[in-house]
Amino acid sequence: MEQRIKTATKKGTGRSTPTDIEKFVDAPGRKELVAQVRKKIDELGIEYLYLQFVSVTGRIMGKGIPADHWESIAKKGFQLVYGATMNLFLNRRGDYLGYGPEAAELVGIPEPETFMQLPWDKRVARLWCTLFRNREERVDPGAFLTADARGNLRRIHDQFKKDHGLQLRHGTEPEMMWLKKDESGQPNGGYSNPYCYHIDQFESLRPVYMRVIEYCRKMGLDMIQGDHEDSPGQLELNFTYDDALRTADRLATYRQICAQVAREFGIIACFMCKPFMGVSANGCHHNISLWRGGKEETKTLGNDAKKLPGMPQNYVYATGGDNTFMPDTDDIQLPGKIGLQAIGGIVKHLGGLTAIGCSTVNSYRRLWDTGFWAPVFSDWGFQNRTTGLRVSAPGRFEYRAVDAMVNPHLMAAGILKAMDDGLKNNLNPGPSEERNIYQAMEAGKQVKKLPMTLGDALAALEKDDVIRSAMPGEMYRLYDEYKRDEWERFLHTVTEWDLRTYMDCLP
Template sequence: MTGVIDPVKPSTERVATDLEAYIRSEGRDEQVKQVRAKIDELGIQYIYYQFISVTGRITGKGAPADHWETMAEKGIQLVYGATVNLALDRTQNYLGYGPESAELVAIPDAETFCQLPWDKRVARVYCFCFRNREEEEAPGAALTADCRGNLKRIHAEFHAKHGLQLRHGCEPEMMWLKKGPDGKPAGGVTKPNCYHIDQFEELRPVFLRVIEYSRAMGLDMIQGDHEDAPGQLELNFMFDDALRTSDRLTTYRQICAQVAREFNLIACFMSKPFLGVSASGCHHNLSLWRGGEETVKTFDLETLPGMMGNYTYSQGGENTFMPVEGGSPRVPGPIGLNCIGGVIAHLGALTAIGCSTVNSYRRLWDAGFWAPVYSDWGYQNRTCGLRVSAPGRFEYRAVDSMVNPYLMAGAMLKAFDHGISDNLDPGAPEQRNIYKAMDEGKQVKKLPMSLGEALDRLAEDEVIQSALPGEMYRLFDEYKRDEWIRFLATTSDWDADNYMHCLP
C-alpha cells in the first residue's frame, strides 16, 4: 500500500518518542537528501513550513533553504495555540492553550516539498506536529491537535483493520469577488448564470492561471464550470488517497488566494456570502479500495518542481463500492451499503464537521438551492444528504466550502468503520423528491439547522468524536462553541431593521 496511509516504520534502532521515530523512520534520510537536491536544482531560497489549524487555516513559519537539514531534524517550534489560530474568546482569553503552554514541534513531511510556481525562489512543505521534547508529560508524542497527523493515523488504523483505503475527490466551489475601493467585497465578478459559458469565459484569465499553478503543484485538474452564484466557479481535480486529496484541497485554496492577489480580486471560500443564490459547497465523492498501485503524473513538466509525492496518485485495485455482479447496476456492493448506513447513522454529528461555521447554516435555510437538509440517501437524488452519484462512489453533500478536509475525511472513516463493523443497513433509497415524500407522509430526520445544534449532536456521538482524538475534540468544541455564542451575542443589521422602529 501507499506510504501515505501506512504507519511510520521505525528503523531497528530503539527510539523513545513518536517524534524521534518519525525522524528516523525508514527511508526518511534519503528523502531529506532528495529535497536538498531539489533545492539546489531549482534554486530555492526560502521554505514555508506549514501545518493545518483546527479550522483548516494554513499555519507555520518560513526559513531560508540553507537550513533545510536542520529543520528536517529539529523542526520548527511555535506555540500550541497556533493550532487554534491564536484566537481569543469573547472574554479575551486564548482559546485552547494559554500563553503558559509549551511550544509544539513541527517536522517537515519531506515528500510534500514543492516549489511555488508564482515565485520560484520559494517552496512549501507540510509538517506533522509533535509535543515538545521537553514536556513533562508525553514528551515528543504525536500532537493530537494536529488534524493532518490525526488523519494519517486514523487512515492507517482503518487500513490495518479492514484492508481498505479511502480515496475521495471533492468539488471545491468558491466565488471570485470584485474588490471595492475600501478593499472590501463589491459583488461577484460575473452574473449568477449556472453553466453559462460566456460567464465562464469572463473568468478565463483567472481560472487558467489557477489551473497552471495547480498542475505545477501536482493537482490533476479535470472538469470545471461556472456555478449559479455571482463569480462562482467549481474547478475539480482527480480523486486520490484521502491525505493527498486533503493536502491538494488546502494547496488549491492557497493557489486561489495568490491568483486573487494577482488579479486584484477576492477568492471567497465563505459558504454563503449572498442570499437568494446558491452557496458554495464542497461535496465529497467517496469510495473504498482494496489493493492498487502508485502512479506518477508529470503533466508534461520537463523538471518536477517538487518531490514525487506531490505527483503520485493511487490507481487501480478493487473498488468495494461497485455493484455486485448480477445485481442492480445502481445498488452499491455490501461494503458500500454498510458505509452508507454508517454515514446515515451519524449524519447529525457529521454535520458539525462538514458545516462548521455559523454561515454554513445560511446554506441550509435558504431553501430551493439544492442544499441537503434531510438525513436520507438515494440515487442521483440531490434532495438527500447523500446520493449514489455513479457506480462505485457516493457523494456526501452536507459539507461546504469552509470545511477542514482532514477532519472531514477522518470523520468519514469512523462512520465507515462503524457501518462495516456493525453491518449497518442504510434502509431503502429514496427516489422521490424528499419534500414530496414528506408531503406523502414519510418521516425523515432533519439535519441540524444551526451550528449550536450540530455541536450538541457531535457531543452525543462517541463514534464521530473519536475522529477528533486526544485534545482535538476539546479544541474544536471550544473554538466552535465560542463562535456560536459570539454570534448569538451580536447585534446585527437584521436586528436594527426589524426592531428599531417596531414600537410604539
C-alpha cells in the same frame, strides 16, 4: 489532556524506548529523502522554505526558514506555541482559545516528500509538517500532537486500512466565488453574472481560472474539469480523486493557489459558504469510494519529468484495484455490500458529521435558503439531490452536507470513522429513496432532519462518540471550544436584521 502514548526518550535520559518524534525523524529512508530535497533546493534555486500545517479550522499555519538551514530543521524541526493550532485567536472574553500563554511549544517536523516549489515565486518552496508534543514535556514528551488535524487523519486512515484492508479515495467539488473590490477593498459583488454552466460567464473569468489551473498543475493537482456555477462569480474547478490525505492536502493547496491568484488580479477569492442569499452557496461535496488493492501512479501533468518542481511524491495518484462500492447485484443503482454498510454508517452519524462539514454560523444560511437543493435530510438515494447522501454514479457516493469552509482533514477523518462503524456493525441504511424527499415526507415518510444551526450541530457532535473519535486526544476539546465561542459570538451580536426588524416596531 493529550492522549497518553507509552513512549520514552532515547538511552541516556533514563528511558530506552524512542519517542514518536524520534521514530519519525529516524524512519527508514527518510535520510535519503532529506538528501534528495537538498538536491532539489540546489537544482531549482530555492532560497526560502515554508513549513506549514493545518489548524483546527483548516487555516494553513507555520513558519519560514532560509533554505540554508534545511538539514538542521529536517532533523530538529521548529517550535511554535500550541495555540497556533487554534489560529492563536482570542475567545470573546479575551482569553487565548485552547492553550494559554503558559503552555509549552509544539515541534513541527517537515515531511521531505512534500517539498514543492511555489510557481508564483520560484525562490520559495513549501513542505507539510507533522506535529509533536515538545521534547521536554513532563507528560508524553515527543508524542504525536493530537491537535494536528493532518497527523490525525494519517493515523486514522492507517488504522482503517489495517482493520478493513480498504483505502478511502475521494474527490471534492470546491465551489468558490470570485468577487470584485470596491474603492476601500471590500467585496463589491461577483466578477460574473449568476448563470449556471454559461460558457460566456465562464469565459469572463478565463484569465483567472487559467492562472489557477497553471499553478495547480505545477503543484501536483491533476485538473479534470470546471464550470461556471449559478452564483455571482462562482466557479468549480475539479481535480482527480485520490488517497484521503493527499486529497485533503490538495484541497488546502488549491485554496492557497486561489488566494494568490486573487492577489495577482486584485480581486477576492471567497470560500465563505453563503455570501449571498437567493443564489446557491459554496458547497464542497465529497465523492467517496473504498478500494482494495491498486497501485501508485506518477503523473507529471505537463511538467518536465526530469526536473519536476517538487518531489515526485506530490504527483502520485492511487489507481486501479477493486472498487468495493460497485454493484454486486443486477441492480446497477444499488451499491455492493460494503458500500451499503458505509452508507449506513454515514446516514447514522450525519448529525455529528454536520458539525464538521457545516462548520460555521454562516454554513446554515445554506441549509435554510430554500430552492437550491441544499442537503437537510438524513437519507440517501441514487442521483437524488434532495437527500443528504446520494449515490452519484455506480461505485461512488456523494456526501453533500459539507461546504467550502470545511477543514478537509477533519472531514475525511469523520467520514472514515462513520464508515468504520457501518462496516464493523453491518449497519443498514434502509432502502434507497427514489422520490423527492419532500414528496416522500408528504406521503408519510419519517425522515430525520440535519441540525439547522451551528449550536445544534455541536450538540449532536457532543452526543456522537463515533464522530468524536475522529478528533482524538486534545482535538475534540479544541474544536468544540473554538466553535462554541464562534456560536456565542453570533448570539451576542446585534445584526442588521435586528435593527431592520425591531428598531421601529413600537411607537
